[in-house]
Amino acid sequence: MNSMRPAVSRLCTLLALAATGAALAAGNHEGGHGHGQDGGASGSQTAIGRPGVPAKATRTVTIEMSDAMRFTPSELTVNRGETVRLVVRNAGKLTHELSLGSQQQLLEHLEEMRKSPGMAHDEPGKLTLAPGKQGEIVWQFPNAGVVNFACLIPGHYEAGMKGVVKVTRK
Numbered sequence: 130m131n132s133m134r135p136a137v138s139r140l141c142t143l144l145a146l147a148a149t150g151a152a153l154a155a156g157n158h159e160g161g162h163g164h165g166q167d168g169g170a171s172g173s174q175t176a177i178g179r180p181g182v183p184a185k186a187t188r189t190v191t192i193e194m195s196d197a198m199r200f201t202p203s204e205l206t207v208n209r210g211e212t213v214r215l216v217v218r219n220a221g222k223l224t225h226e227l228s229l230g231s232q233q234q235l236l237e238h239l240e241e242m243r244k245s246p247g248m249a250h251d252e253p254g255k256l257t258l259a260p261g262k263q264g265e266i267v268w269q270f271p272n273a274g275v276v277n278f279a280c281l282i283p284g285h286y287e288a289g290m291k292g293v294v295k296v297t298r299k
Contacts (some may be wrong), residue, residue: 131171140214176278177229180253181212181269189214192292194258196221198285200278206298212269219258224249225280225290226257229268235286236280243280 192215193201209214217227227251228235242248249257256264272277273296280290 134247169250171185175211176272177231177234178268178270178272181214181267183214183267185212186214186267189216191216191218192227194221194225194227194280195292196223198280198288198290198295200280200290200292203264204295205292206295206297207270209273209296210271211296212267212268215266215268216263217256217265217289218263219260222260224257224259224282225285226282227266227278228256228281229254229266229276229294231276232277233278235281235291239279239281239286243283267275270294270296272296 167257188211190202190205190213194217195201205213215227219225226249228238230238254266254268256266258264276294278292278294279286
């Protein structure tokens with residue numbers, strides 16, 4: 130019986146690793162990269178801002194995603210402190226996403242997406258949409274500067290599917 134313990138231990142380790150890989154491949158994306166441990170749900174602020182309160186949105190901007198690997202518009206200007214409702218529409222026949230972040234956060238997340246290409250997002254600051262679907266992100270931009278956004282589905286970012294939000298000091 131003692132001779133079986135190492136084999137059983139190795140089997141348990143392999144099963145644990147397989148379960149972890151399956152969870153990642155299934156697109157479980159807890160943690161909300163760049164939004165704190167709770168995905169930003171508590172309203173915690175990051176360098177790019179924080180989830181906004183929908184009732185405090187001062188305006189709505191519609192962003193269309195297309196299979197031409199473009200966002201329209203790909204550049205927005207908002208005032209520092211402004212809360213904006215981003216209505217995001219997937220006008221294409223492919224799945225697309227919009228992820229807010231710093232350039233570094235987006236590039237890091239792009240690497241994760243390459244490892245788990247089936248990953249989907251439905252969290253503050255990130256949204257994955259099937260063809261023909263629409264969703265929204267309500268975001269507050271408290272810091273002047275630039276907040277980037279991109280589609281990080283493998284190949285989409287590389288094809289030019291990215292944009293910027295310019296946050297003015299007003």
